[in-house]
Amino acid sequence: MPGNTEIVMDAVRATDHDRYLTALYAPADKRDALFSLYAFNAEIAGIRDRIHEPLPGEVRLQWWRDVIAADIEGAGIGHPVADALKATISAHRLPKLAFDNMLEARIFDLYDDPMPSRTDLEGYCGETAAALIQLAAMVLDPVEAPRFAELAGRAGCAQAITGLLLLLPLHRRRGQCFVPADILAAAGSSPEEFVAGDGGPGAERAVAAMIALAREHLRAFEQGAAALPPSLRPAFLPLALSRAYLAKMEKGDPLRVTPRLSALRRHWLTLRRATKGWPAL
Known part of the structure; x- marks a missing residue:
């Protein structure tokens, strides 16, 4: 059974192949972090394709807000992309506000x-x-x-x-x-x-x-x-x-x-x- 790293990488390869290619040119120790960012982006960009009504789409965006804002210790929440993203935000001290703004902008996609x-x-x-x-x-x-x-x-x-x-x-x-x-x-x-x-x-x-x-x-x-x-x-x-x-x-x-x-x-x-x-x- 593939681990989180392979799941996240495969998600980017399947949903955003152009960015998948670019991540392969990053240093090996940076690729997993880039894949987590790109997988997150693909997840929220594709919400309208998977959830065809605006309000459930907004609920999904809010779920991501809550996950990013929360301080979760230990094994994480069990969502491969979310867990990988949380690890990337923590390891690289990325500003959570940038993710919140990104999620806010994506509300436009739903309508x-x-x-x-x-x-x-x-x-x-x-x-x-x-x-x-x-x-x-x-x-x-x-x-x-x-x-x-x-x-x-x-x-x-x-x-x-x-x-x-x-x-x-x-x-x-x-x-x-x-x-x-x-x-x-x-x-x-x-x-x-x-x-x-x-x-x-x-x-x-x-x-x-x-x-x-x-x-x-x-x-x-x-x-x-x-x-x-x-x-x-x-x-x-x-x-x-x-x-x-x-x-x-x-x-x-x-x-x-x-x-x-x-x-x-x-x-x-x-x-x-x-x-x-x-x-x-």
Whole structure:
């Protein structure tokens, strides 16, 4: 019977393979901690897929809040991901507030309320993907990590917006709209129109604006990424795939078809950044 370490690692491999790949480039003594962070992220990001009603979803998020806040001694609570996460938080002195903010942000996932504005979207990205990058950086190198908090913010926005674009077909099918209302209005659309039918005439313009926003944050990240010390690279490696995914979207139909990268290309892009870092722009 597999132990907790194998269960947590397998959970990340099954639910978030891109981050699974990046963790393999971390030092061996840091990988279990990264896997616990990524497994937790996958758990809370996937709540809506498993629990289709908002209120039970909120109950599940509150369960995680209570687990993280509690001081549990001894054998833990018997949930492999929760026990691994608690050990990581304790061993690396990670701020519990960051996890609380992440859980609060994930309440948005459970409902069909439209994202109000670009500012709200960037705040959501900051509390989710950017926070995850910063927490991973703190595990990898707690001395250097604080210097790159702002870069983690840019990286998180680029990665999260790219991820939301990849999920457009799924979100539209279930009536969710992560494209901010102000971006939709500028494109001549609305949240209701965007998720209905073919999305209306403004849908493609709105998607193009979202791709441009992701590229804006990605370029800001890349401008500072050459300064990243090798010790922090694994935390930022998910960004190795963002430019390739965005290029696929620009050539495809992301409203209806989720772009894919081959396993070989994903491995190659990740390996290149893991070994060489990001060139100076």
